[in-house]
Amino acid sequence: MSESPVLLEITDLRASVADQEILCGVNLTVRAGEIHAVMGRNGSGKSTLSKVIAGHPTYTITGGSVRFRGQDIAELPPEERSRAGVFLGFQYPVEIPGVSNLEFLRVSTNARRQAQELEELDTFSFEEHLQQRLELVQMDPSFLERSLNEGFSGGEKKRNEILQMALLEPVVAILDETDSGLDIDALRIVAAGVNHLAGPDNATLLITHYQRLLDAITPQFVHVMAHGRILRTGGPELALELERRGYDWVDAEAGVTSRSPEVLA
């Protein structure tokens, strides 16, 4: 058992939307320096778990707890979770016309820096600060002058997400299907960025369907989610087994009926 500090501790977490329970008792412990992967079918509750951790107001926590560095964050609004160091990389980053990407990045970076008791960056020093992070994701600086995510391709949006991650320097980064919509080259760049940012003091939670992301970012732990719960946890070999055998055997071993009629987000 690792002795590094626990960053995220999820205990018997239950959450619902419109009175429908989607998370049905999730347990997960993430320590500093760890990379975890959460896999599962569509509708198993993976994305919901990521949004609940980040504080999406659509979801109501009906039981259990989410503790970040020992603090229960269930009641915190999303902006405070972000400032504390929780980062959600979106599966579908929204496009916001008229909001300058550069200004958005500066405002969000300064919000996080303020929480870290660091000096806020003015326009000029921010652009300097930004430069090396841009190189990390090999992003064309012209994207900074555009509206936030507007007209970006799928790959450009994901690079922009990792750029935000690099600027915000989160303690726990949750990447929700970051590999979706990426071609091989973009996947390689995004994965290199995530690997570069992973360190002994932070942790990463990858939510994915596919082994191909885990070929580029090697997790220490792989969790299989179904019906709103984590049914099985293993090492990287578990992802390979899922790739080979699918999910039915996990359901069978856990005594859960496959293809539950429940509709899960």
Place this chain on the structure above:
Amino acid sequence: MSSAVLERQSWLDGLRASHGLAASELTLPPSRQEDWRFTDLAPLLQLDPRALKPCASAASAAWPAPEADVVRLQLGPDGLSFSLAPGSQPLPEGAVLSGVEPGEATGLPCRLHASVAGPQLQLALAAGARLRLELWLQPEAARALLAPRLRFLLAENAELELALRISSTASSLCLPWLEADLATGARLVEGQWLQGDEGAVLMAGSVIRQQPGSSYSRTAVVQGWALARQEPQLLQCAGGAETCLRDLAVLSGTAIADLHSLVRFDGPDGRLDQLQKALVDGRSHSIFNGTVQVPRAAQGTDAAQLSRHLLLSEQAWVDTKPELEIVADDVRCSHGATVSSLADEELFYLRSRGIDRPAATELLRRGFCLEVLNQLPPLAAGWHPWQGSSAR
């Protein structure tokens, strides 16, 4: 400002008494009239017509100096004329500061305008000539009556960049009227910044006549005002011209903003790109009626019209009506209208990056407005508060 709403007849009598017989034929439209069905005239009737007087320009010392190649006009000492602002270039040959004939257009803004006196400017630009013109119309006093009449005649390939700024104090009445004739190849790029206090009323009208091969672009921003009614009319006299309309209204309190636009194509292959936006907060009311007329002669017309409203309050109200009258059969005409509140997913995205709800809301409001503000011509670009933070 009188706090009481005068009866229509009393108000008209007051205007006649103060401003002479020209108002004798003036009537106010009944609320059952389709064009005025949604527009409450109470703010106009709250203004005491006897107290409204033309007045001089506000002190211009605090205004930034005009750029080197710019003609800037301001209100003269009597409020009935234009004068050159300090630091301005002189008027070019062909510009006359009086003698504009009344226009042919109808409608209340035009009729009101014709009933009162105001500063006049007629400017003819010779073939190939270029001019950058600013009009800063800021009356120095409340209870101002401001009725500028502007007429521009652009010969072939002439280019005019026009920036019109009107700032009005409470209980003022502003009646700007603008006409322009654009010959083949002429280009008029117009920016309007129309700002009024919560008791002021704006009744603005314009008629632009375009010959084939001409180009007209209007970007107008309305902010404040108890009532702001605009009636821009664009006539592509023989088609084949380009028209671009961008309008933004920023409303709060009990403000009413009403844009009734008319674009008519009287020939083939004309183009229109129209975007109307309003940010509607408090108990304000936004009205849009966009008429596009494409008669049989206007084959090959390509017209797009979009109306977008962002509702920020449950008490705010929107009436929007795109109105396409298409007879020609070989055309491409599209229109759309959306009324929405702030998108939850956009708010969450910003908040998930540490931006609190009020700041996220402000960013989204700004983003909504910048789509129009970014289109202001260079002379007017510095007038909006978010200049430099714009994304393109």
